[in-house]
Amino acid sequence: MAKIVFLSGAGLSAPSGIRTFRDAGGMWEEYDVMEVCSTQGYAANPQKVHKFYDMRRKELASKKPNSAHEMIARLKNEFPDHIAVVTQNVDDLLERAGCKDVIHVHGILTHLRCLECGTIFYHGYKSQEGALCPACKTSRVRHHVVMFGESAPMYAKMYEELDDAKLLVCIGTSGQVINVAWMASWVEDSILNNIQSDPNLDRYFKHCFIMSATEAAPKIEAYCRNFLSKELGFDKK
Numbered sequence: 001m002a003k004i005v006f007l008s009g010a011g012l013s014a015p016s017g018i019r020t021f022r023d024a025g026g027m028w029e030e031y032d033v034m035e036v037c038s039t040q041g042y043a044a045n046p047q048k049v050h051k052f053y054d055m056r057r058k059e060l061a062s063k064k065p066n067s068a069h070e071m072i073a074r075l076k077n078e079f080p081d082h083i084a085v086v087t088q089n090v091d092d093l094l095e096r097a098g099c100k101d102v103i104h105v106h107g108i109l110t111h112l113r114c115l116e117c118g119t120i121f122y123h124g125y126k127s128q129e130g131a132l133c134p135a136c137k138t139s140r141v142r143h144h145v146v147m148f149g150e151s152a153p154m155y156a157k158m159y160e161e162l163d164d165a166k167l168l169v170c171i172g173t174s175g176q177v178i179n180v181a182w183m184a185s186w187v188e189d190s191i192l193n194n195i196q197s198d199p200n201l202d203r204y205f206k207h208c209f210i211m212s213a214t215e216a217a218p219k220i221e222a223y224c225r226n227f228l229s230k231e232l233g234f235d236k237k
């Protein structure tokens with residue numbers, strides 16, 4: 001049973017240099033988001049979309065997890081049954097920090113999906129050119145990232161984890177894509193960490209750390225350890 005649910009967004013990976021569409025100076029300026037991140041854009045020009053994700057995969061290879069990814073991985077490894085890790089991020093930096101069982105609600109760049117049989121498979125940081133489905137051997141494969149206009153099947157898993165949650169920890173999420181304010185109202189205790197304050201979001205959370213994810217990481221870790229030791233009735237360092 002999960003007692004703590006971590007839900008992270010772009011702000012978790014920003015200190016690692018992962019660019020996003022929403023940041024100023026981000027990808028919005030170089031790409032038309034509807035061309036590369038929507039089902040309509042994909043239907044109109046799949047090659048352009050493949051190239052876009054090839055480039056993002058290549059960029060990801062050179063990025064490194066930061067101390068906030070490491071903090072989440074450390075807690076998850078220590079308390080695997082009491083922590084669920086959900087992320088909106090499509091990078092693999094939590095995994096590279098050693099975190100297991102990450103729920104990627106918007107998919108993950110390092111994996112591809114077969115359009116014939118639905119198999120999801122690891123592909124790494126390479127171009128998807130020439131990739132074949134390991135199950136049915138077709139070359140009809142695509143990025144495993146949820147686009148606008150598509151359903152996100154892992155949301156169901158996220159809500160399942162929230163059912164058991166007593167503490168929700170949101171890191172680096174504006175609440176524009178997933179309604180974290182609404183989620184915070186379901187749980188007894190909640191933490192929000194964003195680099196910028198947003199009074200319309202902050203007021204729904206019991207604790208707010210308005211600073212970068214890496215600055216907030218030691219505070220969040222201390223809070224979670226204290227919460228778990230009280231909740232589970234034991235003291236762990």
Ligand SMILES: [Zn+2]
Nearest residue numbers: 114117133136
């Ligand atoms: Zn297949």
